[in-house]
Amino acid sequence: MxxxxxxxxxxxxxxxxxxxxxxxxxxxxxxxxxxxxxxxxxxxxxxxxxxxxxxxxxxxxxxxxxxxxxxxxxxxxxxxxxxxxxxxxxxxxxxxxxxxxxxxxxxxxxxxxxxxxxxxxxxxxxxxxxxxxxxxxxxxxxxxxxxxxxxxxxxxxxxxxxxxxxxxxxxxxxxxxxxxxxxxxxxxxFFKLASGMASERVRPDLATFARQVESLASAPEAREKEYDEDTLDCFSTHPYNPVRVRAVWAFSRSEPYLEALGRSTDSAWALEDVEQVIERDLQLMEPSYLEEKNQTSDTLRRLLYTAGLAVAAASGGIEPSELEALGRLLGSDHADAPVDVPKLLGDLDGRIAAALEVPLRNRAQLVQHLTIVAAADGSVSEDELHVMEDIARRLEVGAQVVHQTIRGAMHPID
Known part of the structure; x- marks a missing residue:
């Protein structure tokens, strides 16, 4: 074939x-x-x-x-x-x-x-x-x-x-x-690569994991309530894994895949339907708040800058690579501005409180972006990890988001 x-x-x-x-x-x-x-x-x-x-x-x-x-x-x-x-x-x-x-x-x-x-x-x-x-x-x-x-x-x-x-x-x-x-x-x-496990006690089921991410992959405008903890748990496993699972599962049911393998297409999905699922899911991974111009975006951007500095400063000093990572996320204006760390850290509590008014999904995404800053110098120290855990807790985001994002990044499928 x-x-x-x-x-x-x-x-x-x-x-x-x-x-x-x-x-x-x-x-x-x-x-x-x-x-x-x-x-x-x-x-x-x-x-x-x-x-x-x-x-x-x-x-x-x-x-x-x-x-x-x-x-x-x-x-x-x-x-x-x-x-x-x-x-x-x-x-x-x-x-x-x-x-x-x-x-x-x-x-x-x-x-x-x-x-x-x-x-x-x-x-x-x-x-x-x-x-x-x-x-x-x-x-x-x-x-x-x-x-x-x-x-x-x-x-x-x-x-x-x-x-x-x-x-x-x-x-x-x-x-x-x-x-x-x-x-x-x-x-x-896929899950052996993503988790590092090879135990027969765990038997990944593609369809089951795809159903697990249904609420994550649903269009945000179709939801009338706040993202719940189950949705966050799924999202926080790694920003790529849930989308990848669903994409593989959807493609395995598509007409082109089944035709290529000479199998029945009686209940197959059209490839267009699969593409729409993927495009919708991928949008959830894109940091829209970094580009949008509205009050919610401004609140999150200010917090990301201050929280990013707090994480970077936790290990004894802010490295140029960490400032550069913040600049890539937020733009050159932030990267080039003079940094008055004590003053900015004094604003952290108020900025966290303001961010509690934005959707939980966006707060979880911000916590994931903090790991980019922490890892910019090539490693994540225990002190940086503790600061990220504390910020996540105060944002009412599970600390597992920090751990699983870092762990997921260490096991990519390249």
């Missing part, structure tokens, strides 16, 4: 990529990256050859056959090399330099714990990034590259780039599901 991957690409990814590629700043950033690389490659591959195990067919015919089968299905003709990294976490990545083969890395723990069907999902996902050329728009460097302290890409475009990244992951998930041919294997593989 051979498919055309483009017909399965998430519509929102295509739209966003077309938009950002027309942006002058993005084109300038990509040109600068090409200048840095100088048309050369092989550095990443050379490092892997010197420090990890390249998995040949003689060592693992099963993995070699899985890669070959996925490539055949996708019509992907470029050479693929597989490397095993000595990691105790589930992890898989795919990368291609300017020149050379596509590099697929799998952690040793993933190879030990994943079933053949789960491996097909993971390998298919990674090859999905390759067939859609997601490396042609490298992130996050495209959004953050600068010259003489001035970013090439404007903040609104930067936010669209990150939105494109999220959509790109969903496109890769679809390819993983097609290669696996089994929604249950996709579910178990």
């Amino acid at each position: 051979r498919i055309d991957p483009r017909q399965f690409q998430v519509r929102r990814e295509q739209q966003l990529r077309d938009e950002v590629m027309q942006d002058f700043g993005v084109r300038k950033a990509l040109a600068k990256l090409r200048e840095w690389r100088g048309g050369k490659g092989y550095g990443y591959r050379r490092n892997l050859l010197s420090s990890t195990l390249r998995l040949t067919r003689s060592m693992s015919p099963e993995i070699a056959d899985t890669v070959a089968q996925c490539k055949e299905m996708l019509g992907y003709d470029s050479p693929v090399e597989v490397y095993v990294t000595p990691e105790h976490q589930f992890n898989a990545t795919c990368y291609r330099e300017v020149k050379g083969p596509t590099i697929l890395t799998l952690s040793s723990r993933l190879l030990e714990a994943f079933t053949p069907a789960e491996l097909r999902f993971v390998i298919g996902h990674e090859l999905g990034h390759a067939v859609f050329d997601h490396y042609g728009l490298p992130m996050p460097i495209t959004a953050t590259i600068e010259e003489l302290g001035i970013p090439f890409v404007s903040r609104p475009t930067s936010l669209r780039l990150y939105a494109w990244c999220r959509s790109a992951e969903l496109s890769a998930d679809r390819i993983g599901l097609l290669c696996a041919g089994d929604p249950e294997a996709a579910a178990s593989g």
Whole structure:
């Protein structure tokens, strides 16, 4: 069976990529990256050859056959090399330099714990990034590259780039599901990656998790009551996981997916219906309060700035990278303004009190954005964690939002 991957690409990814590629700043950033690389490659591959195990067919015919089968299905003709990294976490990545083969890395723990069907999902996902050329728009460097302290890409475009990244992951998930041919294997593989668990006591069910996020994915204007704690619990597991679960589940019921696998389409969903679900769900992940011009947005932006400084200052001093992270979220006006930390921290209580009037979903999203500031210098200290937990508690947001967002970010499906 051979498919055309483009017909399965998430519509929102295509739209966003077309938009950002027309942006002058993005084109300038990509040109600068090409200048840095100088048309050369092989550095990443050379490092892997010197420090990890390249998995040949003689060592693992099963993995070699899985890669070959996925490539055949996708019509992907470029050479693929597989490397095993000595990691105790589930992890898989795919990368291609300017020149050379596509590099697929799998952690040793993933190879030990994943079933053949789960491996097909993971390998298919990674090859999905390759067939859609997601490396042609490298992130996050495209959004953050600068010259003489001035970013090439404007903040609104930067936010669209990150939105494109999220959509790109969903496109890769679809390819993983097609290669696996089994929604249950996709579910178990996905949740092993997301949770780090391989216990038989936990059997993820894709449809069950999709139903769990129904209230989160419902259009906000259709809800007449405040977001409840059950909705928040689901949302706080990780800003990407609930949307990804629902997208995989919905695609597994779609007419194109079932047709591609030669299965009955009697009760199938139209692809248009699946795209509408995804686009609605993805909107819930976009930080609209950072761009909107209204009182609620102003309240949240002021609190994010003050709370972000409180988190950054918790570990003994505010690092430039932490101020830069706040600037990327809020705009250059905040990044360039002089910081009177004691005075601003004195405003924290009042700004938290004012924010209690805004929807719980927005408060939870703000707490998640605090983790971006905390992790900007490469780590999250215990002191920073305690401050975030305290701010979350005072905003009536469960502290698990902080923990699960950080944990989720440590286990991406790249």
